[in-house]
Amino acid sequence: MRVVFMGTPSLAARILDDLARACEVAAVFTRPDAVRGRGKKAVPSPVGELAEQRGIPVHKPRTLRDPAVLALLEDLRPDAICVAAYGALLPREVLELPPLGCFNVHASLLPRWRGAAPLERAILAGDERTGVCIMRMEEGLDTGPYCRCGSVALDGLDLKGLQEALADLGSRLLLESLQAAEDGTLQWTAQDDAAACYADKVQKGELFLNPADDVQTLLRKVRASSDAHPAKAEVAGRPLTVLAARPFEGRSDAPAPGRAAFAAKRLLLGTADGAVELLEVKPDGKRAMPAAAFAAGLQCPAGDDMEWNTYDR
Numbered sequence: 001m002r003v004v005f006m007g008t009p010s011l012a013a014r015i016l017d018d019l020a021r022a023c024e025v026a027a028v029f030t031r032p033d034a035v036r037g038r039g040k041k042a043v044p045s046p047v048g049e050l051a052e053q054r055g056i057p058v059h060k061p062r063t064l065r066d067p068a069v070l071a072l073l074e075d076l077r078p079d080a081i082c083v084a085a086y087g088a089l090l091p092r093e094v095l096e097l098p099p100l101g102c103f104n105v106h107a108s109l110l111p112r113w114r115g116a117a118p119l120e121r122a123i124l125a126g127d128e129r130t131g132v133c134i135m136r137m138e139e140g141l142d143t144g145p146y147c148r149c150g151s152v153a154l155d156g157l158d159l160k161g162l163q164e165a166l167a168d169l170g171s172r173l174l175l176e177s178l179q180a181a182e183d184g185t186l187q188w189t190a191q192d193d194a195a196a197c198y199a200d201k202v203q204k205g206e207l208f209l210n211p212a213d214d215v216q217t218l219l220r221k222v223r224a225s226s227d228a229h230p231a232k233a234e235v236a237g238r239p240l241t242v243l244a245a246r247p248f249e250g251r252s253d254a255p256a257p258g259r260a261a262f263a264a265k266r267l268l269l270g271t272a273d274g275a276v277e278l279l280e281v282k283p284d285g286k287r288a289m290p291a292a293a294f295a296a297g298l299q300c301p302a303g304d305d306m307e308w309n310t311y312d313r
């Protein structure tokens with residue numbers, strides 16, 4: 001089968017890797033290179049980088065509505081277009097192009113969490129399970145019917161771990177769906193629009209930690225965080241990103257909300273209903289380190305506690 005793949009982040013790159021072993025990938029479309037770092041260097045997306053390594057032609061249009069882009073897609077003559085976290089809607093002209101249709105690997109159990117940030121929203125909402133649906137794309141936002149679904153338990157997974165689990169699952173379901181489409185045995189199930197909810201983009205600063213958070217809210221923010229949306233705080237006036245944390249069970253020793261304590265080599269943050277223990281942090285301008293190493297560097301006298309606040313810079 002001849003396919004065109006559209007995707008951008010690492011989750012999509014893992015799906016592309018499997019797809020390229022099973023199908024003829026005529027071309028890859030990904031979002032334009034991001035400009036990062038002090039040197040303003042253009043950095044290709046994980047999908048673009050993998051495609052180049054595999055020798056697959058890569059295209060990075062700013063819009064798929066450009067007549068030249070539409071002509072290019074027509075010339076590629078794909079049997080199907082496969083999409084995974086591409087980051088842009090496909091216009092009707094593209095949706096109608098391939099004879100087998102456009103397949104979207106959507107990282108949620110539709111109709112729950114349609115939209116831009118389904119994994120982050122599933123974690124933040126405390127969902128027990130999430131998953132992947134292989135959806136037939138149409139002009140609405142994640143409104144099309146689905147043909148395959150698979151689920152996983154969140155069970156404390158952070159965003160990275162969840163992406164890895166769903167990339168493997170989504171890859172397998174996509175290949176099954178393409179085979180069924182080619183065989184003429186594929187069946188679609190309509191979504192229940194009345195049960196739909198939307199995964200809005202994570203806003204800047206939304207995952208910053210706050211002393212008014214309860215324990216579960218704070219831990220979910222840490223698990224849902226990423227380089228783009230870090231779980232930041234200030235401890236003893238020092239800004240840092242919290243990379244890993246867990247509940248602190250010793251309630252009698254828990255610091256008050258807005259106070260931090262370093263005791264028995266544990267760095268604790270007091271929350272609205274208890275405390276969390278920080279496990280790994282990244283102070284601004286430094287490498288990631290164990291929270292205990294960061295706390296030891298603060299040289300807080302034994303028995304004293306410190307203030308911690310939300311990051312506001």
